[in-house]
Amino acid sequence: MIHDPDGPDLATAPEAPLASAWNVPNALTVLRILMVPVFGWLLMSQGGEDTTLRWWALAVFLVAIGTDWVDGYLARRQGLITAFGKLMDPIADKALIGTALVGLSVIDLLPWWVTVVILAREVGITLMRFVVIRRGVIPASKGGKLKTVLQAVGISILIVPVLGWFGQLGLWVMYAALVVTVITGIDYVRQALAPRERAT
DSSP, rough: OOOTTTTOOOOOOOOOOOSSSSSHHHHHHHHHHHHHHHHHHHGGGGGTTTHHHHHHHHHHHHHHHHHHHHHHHHHHTTOOOOOHHHHHHHHHHHHHHHHHHHHHHTTSSOOOHHHHHHHHHHHHHHHHHHHHHHGGOOOHHHHHHHHHHHHHHHHHHSSSSSHHHHHHHHHHHHHHHHHHHHHHHHHHHHHHHHHHHHOO
């Protein structure tokens, strides 16, 4: 079973034949993918200085994050785990978070180095997942889930068009997310390489 180490823990779900790709969870995944360019445009339009568009960007981002939780819940509860969902759900998540990070850096609300480090980790771990999956599933960690929550909270705060201490709070949450992102990335690499080390 392909498993996102930072997403919902599907490793403990009952083994069952893959469901049809035509279902609500997959529809929500597709919806989330379609929302990504809309969110990016709202966030970066007019250099991010349009207050109304920023509020709309926040609304779209929160709805997209919400669909991620709902589709995972439905897929596990109703046994609707599919090959399409396994592939596209993490891609949709990374596309949404990646667009948010790049957009916030473009409008000078988040340092580029933070965006580069987080995206490098996300891309690297995603590629590694497909390399090591043949040797077994690495279960989701609490750190990976914390990383996801911190990223979502930090991004949401930074999108809010309010200056002062609130924006600084968003930065500090993103710095915390960065630390957890790097630590969980290192831990995932350690777990991925462990079987190979024992085999040599």
